[in-house]
Amino acid sequence: EEQLVESGGGLFQPGGSLTLSCAPSGFTVRSRYMSWVRQAPGKGLEWVAVFYTAGSTYYADSVQGRFIISRDDSNNTLSLHVSSLRVEDTGVYYCARATGYPSALDLWGQGTLVTVSS
Amino acid sequence: DIQMTQSPSSLSASVGDRVTVTCRASQAIDNSLAWYQQKPGRAPKLLLYHASRLQTGVPSRFSGSGSGTDYIFTITSLQPEDFATYYCQQYYRSPITFGGGTKVEIK
DSSP states (O other): OOEEEEEOOEEEOTTOOEEEEEEEESSOGGGSEEEEEEEOTTOOEEEEEEEOTTSOEEEOTTTTTTEEEEEETTTTEEEEEEOSOOGGGOEEEEEEEESSSSOOOOEEOOOEEEEEOO | OOOEEEEOSEEEEOTTOOEEEEEEESSOOTTOEEEEEEOTTSOOEEEEETTTEEOTTOOTTEEEEEETTEEEEEESSOOGGGOSEEEEEEOSSSSOEEOOOEEEEEO
16 A cells, blocks of 8 residues: 655754655655645645655745755655744644646645644 | 635535535636545545546545636535545646635534
8 A cells, every 4th residue: 555654743943953754655756746735733735845756846935945855765755854943834744745746646644743832 | 826715614514415615716727626635633635636537436426627717526415424624726837725625514
């Protein structure tokens, strides 16, 4: 069964940084367009970044400059590094798969909760 | 960015009811629209893409229609497991954007 598993969430301080990871099973990250989508508590879905199969990246304007999406083909993982953390970065972060970008997201992980608070 | 407006934001319905949700895009999106279901504490699940195409394994009581800027999501006979929040998402133009969600609650 194909699935995505995120990790790396927790409690972080404003101004700090974190790295989230996403590990797929049943397929390779390099074969798909891989995105991160976040959801603030009680709010809707917000797309934040995508890693294209060819290796390029694209970010939402709201996170440009603070978020870095990366891919490790040897370990078959996707990562999201977030710096200069803000309280408003709090939420559940999902990795999701697509066959292109822009496209529908056909497989999502269970999410990892990030809480930014002093 | 293309803005997606869903309505209503919430609704109450009974098992067996027909439920409809609308999604309006700020510009024409040529059927490049997906619908997702999200249950509390769970990840979103893709139900429909290209406005009306059912994702594999999704029950046929879910359907979608529309064109241009206006799209409709329908559950023909609401089942107990369908109580959830539903989101539309456009993928006509980058960045992909989501509607605000419609929470379907038990009446």
